[in-house]
Amino acid sequence: xxxxxxDGRTAQDASPADTADTTPRAGSPxxxxxxxGARMPRWLPRAMVLALALVAAxxxxxxxxxxLTGLLINILIAFFxxxxxxxxxxxxxxxxMRRGFATFLVFLGLAIVTAGFITLLGSxxxxxxxxxxxxxxxxLDSVINWVNHTFHTELKxxxxxxxxxxxxxxxKYAQNSAAGALDVSGQVLGGLFQLLTITLFAxxxxxxxxxxxxxxxxxxxxARQAEVLxxxxxxxxxxxxxxxxxxxxxxxxxxxxxxxxxxLGVPYAPVLGVWVGLVSQFIPTIxxxxxxxxxxxxxxxxxxxxxxxxxxxxxxxxxxxxYMLQPKLxxxxxxxxxxxxxxxxxxxxALLGAVGALIAIPAVATLQAFLSAYVKRYxxxxxxxxxxxxxxxxxxPGLRTRARRLTQRLIWQxxxxxxxxxxxxx
Numbered sequence: 001x002x003x004x005x006x007d008g009r010t011a012q013d014a015s016p017a018d019t020a021d022t023t024p025r026a027g028s029p030x031x032x033x034x035x036x037g038a039r040m041p042r043w044l045p046r047a048m049v050l051a052l053a054l055v056a057a058x059x060x061x062x063x064x065x066x067x068l069t070g071l072l073i074n075i076l077i078a079f080f081x082x083x084x085x086x087x088x089x090x091x092x093x094x095x096x097m098r099r100g101f102a103t104f105l106v107f108l109g110l111a112i113v114t115a116g117f118i119t120l121l122g123s124x125x126x127x128x129x130x131x132x133x134x135x136x137x138x139x140l141d142s143v144i145n146w147v148n149h150t151f152h153t154e155l156k157x158x159x160x161x162x163x164x165x166x167x168x169x170x171x172k173y174a175q176n177s178a179a180g181a182l183d184v185s186g187q188v189l190g191g192l193f194q195l196l197t198i199t200l201f202a203x204x205x206x207x208x209x210x211x212x213x214x215x216x217x218x219x220x221x222x223a224r225q226a227e228v229l230x231x232x233x234x235x236x237x238x239x240x241x242x243x244x245x246x247x248x249x250x251x252x253x254x255x256x257x258x259x260x261x262x263x264l265g266v267p268y269a270p271v272l273g274v275w276v277g278l279v280s281q282f283i284p285t286i287x288x289x290x291x292x293x294x295x296x297x298x299x300x301x302x303x304x305x306x307x308x309x310x311x312x313x314x315x316x317x318x319x320x321x322x323y324m325l326q327p328k329l330x331x332x333x334x335x336x337x338x339x340x341x342x343x344x345x346x347x348x349x350a351l352l353g354a355v356g357a358l359i360a361i362p363a364v365a366t367l368q369a370f371l372s373a374y375v376k377r378y379x380x381x382x383x384x385x386x387x388x389x390x391x392x393x394x395x396x397p398g399l400r401t402r403a404r405r406l407t408q409r410l411i412w413q414x415x416x417x418x419x420x421x422x423x424x425x426x
Contacts, residue, residue, distance in 0.1 A: 073355055074194060078201030080359045082209070083239040085110075089206050103207040107199065117274055124268040128298070231370050238365040245329040249321065250277035257295065260313050264306045266299045276314075282358070288318055336365050 085106045092102035137157070144155050164170055205212065213232060217225040254277025261269035272295045279291035292314040299306035322338075336344075344364040348356030 070194075071197075073352060074197045075201055076352075076359070077355055078198045079205055080239055080362065081198065081202040082205035083236050083362075084243045085202075085206055086209060086236045087240045089209075099209070100207045103203055106206075107203060117278070120271040121275060124271045127268070231366070234369045235362075235366045238369060239362040242362045242365065245326075246281045248329055249325060250281040252325065253277040253280055253317065253321065256317060257313070260310065261295060261299070264299060264302070264309065266295065266302055266306065266310075268298065272298065288314070336361070336368060340364065340368075 085103070088106050089099060089102045092105070093099045140157055140160065144157055144160065147153060148155055213229065217228060220228060254273040257276040258269050258273030261272055266272070275294060276291040280287045283290060292311065295314075296307045296310050299310045341361050341364070344360040345357050348358075348360030348363075350356070352359075
């Protein structure tokens with residue numbers, strides 16, 4: 001059978017020209033090979049330029065984000081601070097006062113309270129340092145007497161002082177302390193600049209709050225505007241409620257510890273009471289331990305037994321606060337589970353450090369209250385398994401009843417089987 005092509009012509013009818021065209025010529029490129037003179041596609045240069053531009057933009061954005069991380073954190077702190085003072089500013093503005101002046105008065109009050117606390121704490125620490133320096137010769141004499149009595153040596157305070165003054169490690173320590181003082185000075189200046197940045201941003205956020213909300217809502221449709229304003233209101237309520245509840249608990253804690261320290265005769269009892277109240281409430285997780293450490297040290301200098309009493313009181317008061325005081329104060333203001341609060345503090349610390357630990361609880365409370373409007377809840381049935389109780393089987397007899405019935409059935413069937421067996425044997 002002769003093969004035919006697509007036009008119906010046989011292979012013998014094909015002309016020599018056709019067969020010559022189908023065979024590759026000598027020196028011509030093979031099928032599928034790139035032609036040396038072929039032009040580059042027009043889209044390829046543009047695609048390469050676009051890819052390089054995207055990579056460069058990503059690298060530039062990453063570098064800028066890392067450089068501006070500190071500024072962004074300061075803006076976040078300032079925003080939450082503005083939310084915290086918003087109720088006070090709005091209350092004074094509703095009484096006819098300008099928002100700018102009302103914000104200034106709020107910040108002035110905060111500055112006075114902070115400066116007074118730092119002054120009292122600094123005077124306490126300075127007094128303790130001066131007392132330690134004045135009593136250092138007596139401490140040194142007691143140590144030398146104990147060493148001479150225990151190891152039968154003849155040390156003198158003059159010899160020990162001369163040895164310390166001419167030692168190499170003291171000279172190196174003085175040099176390192178001088179370098180460390182410069183580093184501390186730089187850190188203090190950086191901290192002051194950071195505090196000034198946070199204060200300015202918080203002032204502008206609070207003073208121009210209505211203008212900021214109007215500008216933000218102007219780029220959103222009306223439905224989204226209502227959601228943004230609702231979220232803003234929830235954030236103000238939760239943040240202000242959190243600080244209010246913490247402030248009340250700090251006041252109660254400070255008064256309680258002040259009464260204890262004053263009764264024991266521990267010096268600087270008012271300052272220590274303020275220290276315990278603020279640190280224990282506004283430093284999450286470890287604030288209680290940091291707050292109780294300083295009063296214990298001061299009480300130990302008076303009488304070691306007093307330090308034990310302070311430790312016992314701190315532990316008992318912490319339990320009272322956790323199980324009785326805190327649930328009543330934070331149930332309406334924050335309303336989050338203690339486990340959720342603890343987890344949010346850990347997550348905030350991992351993300352933003354100490355700043356994240358401070359703003360984690362009001363941020364999670366705001367998010368929870370905002371999302372609760374979009375979560376549909378149902379009534380729970382009165383099932384005992386909800387309370388952790390096992391449900392009893394009421395649809396049929398229990399295991400014990402069924403076993404008793406089976407035993408009775410076997411007993412009744414045995415006499416009936418015995419006559420049949422006797423009849424069969426007969």
